[in-house]
Amino acid sequence: MDIFTQQIINGLVLGSIYALVALGYTMVYGILELINFAHGEVTMIGAMVCLAVIGALLGQGVDLPGVALVLIGLAAAIPACMALGFTIERVAYRPLRRAPRLAALITAIGVSIVLQNLAMIVWGKQYVSFPDILPAARLEFGGVTVTGLQIVIVAASCALMLGLWALVQRTSLGRAMRATAQSPDLAALMGINPDRVISATFMIGAALAAVAGVLVSAYYTQAHYYMGFLLGLKAFTAAVLGGIGNIAGAMLGGVLLGVIESLGAGYIGPLTGGFLGSHYQDVFAFFVLIVVLVFRPAGLLGERVAERA
Amino acid sequence: MIERWQKWRQDRRLVWAAYLLLALALALLPFAVGAVAGRGWVRILDFALLYVMLALGLNIVVGYAGLLDLGYIAFYAVGAYLYALLASPHFDLHLPFWLLLPLGALVAGAFGALLGAPTLKLRGDYLAIVTLGFGEIIRIFLTNLNAPVNITNGPQGVNLIDPIAIGPFSFSRSHTFLGVDVPGVHAYYYLFLALTLLVIFVSIRLQDSRIGRAWVAIREDEVAAEAMGINTRNVKLLAFAMGASFGGVSGGLFAGFQGFISPESFNLFESIIVLCMIVLGGMGNIAGVILGAILLTILPEALRYLGELQRAVFGRVLADPADLRMLVFGLALVLIMILRPAGLLPSERRRREFRSDASVLAQEQASLYDAQR
Numbered sequence: 251m252d253i254f255t256q257q258i259i260n261g262l263v264l265g266s267i268y269a270l271v272a273l274g275y276t277m278v279y280g281i282l283e284l285i286n287f288a289h290g291e292v293t294m295i296g297a298m299v300c301l302a303v304i305g306a307l308l309g310q311g312v313d314l315p316g317v318a319l320v321l322i323g324l325a326a327a328i329p330a331c332m333a334l335g336f337t338i339e340r341v342a343y344r345p346l347r348r349a350p351r352l353a354a355l356i357t358a359i360g361v362s363i364v365l366q367n368l369a370m371i372v373w374g375k376q377y378v379s380f381p382d383i384l385p386a387a388r389l390e391f392g393g394v395t396v397t398g399l400q401i402v403i404v405a406a407s408c409a410l411m412l413g414l415w416a417l418v419q420r421t422s423l424g425r426a427m428r429a430t431a432q433s434p435d436l437a438a439l440m441g442i443n444p445d446r447v448i449s450a451t452f453m454i455g456a457a458l459a460a461v462a463g464v465l466v467s468a469y470y471t472q473a474h475y476y477m478g479f480l481l482g483l484k485a486f487t488a489a490v491l492g493g494i495g496n497i498a499g500a501m502l503g504g505v506l507l508g509v510i511e512s513l514g515a516g517y518i519g520p521l522t523g524g525f526l527g528s529h530y531q532d533v534f535a536f537f538v539l540i541v542v543l544v545f546r547p548a549g550l551l552g553e554r555v556a557e558r559a
Numbered sequence: 560m561i562e563r564w565q566k567w568r569q570d571r572r573l574v575w576a577a578y579l580l581l582a583l584a585l586a587l588l589p590f591a592v593g594a595v596a597g598r599g600w601v602r603i604l605d606f607a608l609l610y611v612m613l614a615l616g617l618n619i620v621v622g623y624a625g626l627l628d629l630g631y632i633a634f635y636a637v638g639a640y641l642y643a644l645l646a647s648p649h650f651d652l653h654l655p656f657w658l659l660l661p662l663g664a665l666v667a668g669a670f671g672a673l674l675g676a677p678t679l680k681l682r683g684d685y686l687a688i689v690t691l692g693f694g695e696i697i698r699i700f701l702t703n704l705n706a707p708v709n710i711t712n713g714p715q716g717v718n719l720i721d722p723i724a725i726g727p728f729s730f731s732r733s734h735t736f737l738g739v740d741v742p743g744v745h746a747y748y749y750l751f752l753a754l755t756l757l758v759i760f761v762s763i764r765l766q767d768s769r770i771g772r773a774w775v776a777i778r779e780d781e782v783a784a785e786a787m788g789i790n791t792r793n794v795k796l797l798a799f800a801m802g803a804s805f806g807g808v809s810g811g812l813f814a815g816f817q818g819f820i821s822p823e824s825f826n827l828f829e830s831i832i833v834l835c836m837i838v839l840g841g842m843g844n845i846a847g848v849i850l851g852a853i854l855l856t857i858l859p860e861a862l863r864y865l866g867e868l869q870r871a872v873f874g875r876v877l878a879d880p881a882d883l884r885m886l887v888f889g890l891a892l893v894l895i896m897i898l899r900p901a902g903l904l905p906s907e908r909r910r911r912e913f914r915s916d917a918s919v920l921a922q923e924q925a926s927l928y929d930a931q932r
Contacts, residue, residue: 285684342893349900352627356838359831360892367886371879483691483827490688529703536692540677543689547680 252393257516258509263400263469265508266407270462271485272492272500273414274455280431280495281451283351287358288338289459290482291365292331294475296460297467298369300327301378308381316383320468327460334365335456336449344445362479369475380471403465410458411501417454418497427451431495484511484535491539493552502550511535585752589745600860601744605816607856608751609809612758614836614852615845616805619762621834622843622906623771624798625778627687629830630674630694634803636701636825637670638663638810643717643820644710656723659811667807668800675799679792682781694830701822716821723750723815730815747816754812758805762845765801774798775843775908839895841902850903862887 271293278286300323307319314322342357387398418424426447429437434444466481467473484507492503514534542550589601613635620628641663645654654662674693678686705713712718722731722743730746765771773794776784785791814820832855840851865887866880895903 279684283684285687342897345897346900350842352621352838352842353896353900353902356835357893357896359835360889360896363885363889363892367882367889371882371886487688487692490685494684530699533696533699536696539692540689543681543685544677547682547685549685 253516254513255394257512259394259396259400261509261512262505263403263508264512265488265505266404267462267466267469267481267504268485268488268508269501269504270407270410270458270465271481272489272504273411273497274459275482275486275489276492276494276497276500277427277451277455279489280497281427281434281448282343282347282354283495284343284354285358285486286338286343286452286455287355287482288342288361288365289455290478290480290485291362291369292334292338292456292478293459293463293466293481293485294369294473294478295334295365296327296331296456296463297473297477298373298378298463298475299330300324300460300464301380301467301473302373303327304381304383308383316385319383320464324461324464327464328457331456331460331463332453335452335459339449339452344448362482366475366478373475375475377472377474380467380473382471384468399468403469406461406465410461414454414458414497423447423450487535487539490549491542493549496549496551499549499551506550507535507539510538586749589748593742593745598742598744601742601748603857603860605744605747605751607853608748608755609813609816610833610836610852610856611755611849612751612809612812613806613833614840614848615758615762616802616809617833618802618837618843618845618848619765619774619805620798620802622837622848623766623774623778624795625774626795626798627683627690628799628802629687629691629827629834630697631690631802631806631833632825632827632830633674633694633697634667634671634806635810635813635829636697636822637667637803638807639814639820639825640701640711640717640810641666641807642811642814643720646721646815647717648719649712649717653721656725656815660808663807663811664804665807667810668804670807671799671801671803672796674803675796679795691827691830694825694827698822698825698827701825711822714822716819716823717814718819720814720818720820722818723747723812731818751812751816754808758808759845759849766845770794770797835892839892839902841904841906843908844902844904844906847902847904847906854903858891859884859888 271289274289274292275286278284278289300320303323303326304319307314307322312319338361342361343354346354346357384399389396389398389401416424418427426437426442427450429440429442430444430447437447438444462481463473463478466477485504488503488507489500490503491507492499492501494500511531511534515531518530518534546552589604592604593601613631616634617628617631620626620631642659644650645652645659645662646656647653674690678689681689701711702714704711705715722729724730730750731743733740733742735741773784773789776787776789777791777794781791813824833852836851836855837848838851839855840849841847862884863880865883869880899905
């Protein structure tokens with residue numbers, strides 16, 4: 251039972267990171283119907299910028315508590331990623347807004363390749379390790395261990411998601427975003443500038459991705475130019491699981507995917523009599539996704555919408 | 560210009576002369592390339608042909624039937640592993656090539672239908688993620704099926720695969736024909752060329768067939784297609800199976816040609832690159848797909864010369880060409896797509912859509928959207 255609780259906790263931590271990244275996918279998809287393949291790379295850039303800033307500060311011999319250093323790194327990573335998200339949309343997606351959707355998918359892949367290789371040239375092919383500056387607080391109750399970082403990750407993700415929810419539901423920008431998602435042309439008639447809303451959407455998604463990138467690199471104590479690919483893939487899976495285009499769905503899908511994955515890693519061996527080892531945790535995640543989509547073809551919370559031409 | 564082209568096409572003799580010239584050029588190509596750029600480039604040529612077959616297979620699924628498949632490389636993997644396991648010392652089986660080739664098409668086709676079945680209800684991007692998931696599942700199984708029973712030899716892959724041979728004629732050795740020395744890579748080129756031509760022929764015939772038109776109808780509007788009496792389930796499954804069987808054939812050829820395969824050759828990135836080939840070349844148009852496949856196979860290889868280019872321009876190497884290569888590749892993808900959103904050689908239907916007034920198109924879409932509310 252302890253193992254079970256432990257796996258659930260690990261899954262929640264992983265899942266809240268997935269959810270943060272998934273929100274970026276789902277917001278862009280909701281408005282443009284575009285799979286922003288470069289979003290995982292934005293997460294990676296966020297982690298890398300933060301680590302570079304922390305490394306530079308430590309190199310200068312700045313004597314600040316670890317948490318402050320990470321916060322400074324985060325404060326650099328967020329605007330950097332927002333600028334990146336804005337640029338990506340401007341350069342790669344806006345010229346193709348009226349083109350066939352697959353064309354934009356290909357430019358998204360192209361941007362993703364460019365960002366990956368740029369990061370490789372700038373930060374090298376090695377793993378960049380997260381310096382050991384965060385206090386190693388841990389709570390233990392009844393055989394279950396929770397680290398301070400895990401609590402911070404879940405708390406920060408929840409706070410950000412609540413903030414996003416408030417933004418989308420309560421502010422005029424949020425209303426503009428929802429209107430543009432329903433119909434860009436009608437929204438424009440109501441005095442909304444769809445271009446500006448789309449730019450804002452990309453920047454908000456990128457900011458969330460930056461936070462997720464920093465959290466995930468702190469959690470695994472390393473970052474790598476290739477980390478965005480798998481993280482993006484998982485987050486996109488989470489977004490689809492919840493129903494792509496649906497913000498609550500992305501949160502639910504992210505958390506669910508994280509829990510499924512860590513339970514799969516823990517129990518897939520015993521369940522199959524040792525035939526399948528924990529290497530198969532990704533198989534497990536995709537298998538659940540496929541089963542869910544077979545029974546609910548538009549995801550868990552997605553509405554049944556007909557294909558638009 | 561177009562009129563002159565059509566007049567020119569009506570002249571049968573000229574057309575035949577053009578075909579003859581093309582055939583001659585294709586026949587002499589490996590020798591010319593080998594003489595100018597070295598034998599390594601003939602090998603790249605062979606790979607380009609493999610990718611043409613692969614891309615034409617995916618073109619059936621994505622280009623004709625409009626089903627976005629991001630796990631297509633799985634069928635390439637199935638074909639390759641089938642060949643590798645049945646013709647290598649791994650199980651000590653050495654089945655002949657002429658048996659393995661159709662078997663590969665059959666098994667991959669069966670896999671295609673099998674994986675297609677649960678996705679029939681899904682549309683657009685949901686389909687994309689499920690096919691992606693299937694592709695990853697197959698790759699993970701290939702990586703891990705070395706225990707408890709060693710089937711695929713795990714991440715090490717399968718070694719010492721039998722080279723392709725028809726009877727006593729092995730494609731891996733040099734042969735002498737009429738006093739001309741034909742190395743193995745050249746022999747493979749001719750084999751792949753023949754099979755590619757066959758695949759092109761099948762693609763062309765499919766395009767104008769009853770099935771091909773049913774695929775296009777489904778792509779354009781599935782509900783309308785169903786109303787016209789098309790059995791969308793069977794026709795979609797057929798698209799998956801057909802596309803997969805092309806992938807299986809080229810996978811088998813890849814295994815025999817390379818002599819070694821490992822799960823890493825079949826990752827998601829490969830699926831994405833094949834998709835890039837068909838979108839970039841011009842989806843649904845056979846000439847465009849061929850162009851895209853050749854271009855995207857040759858481009859990364861040609862970019863290996865970036866180091867020499869830098870030395871010529873700046874006098875020294877500024878950035879490691881190996882690092883710069885994929886960066887330029889990604890930039891090229893973005894640039895080509897922005898400059899030619901419908902692909903380099905768009906299909907006739909696409910071109911017409913693009914010529915129609917954008918505002919009319921938007922209006923149509925808006926009214927369609929209203930109708931669905």
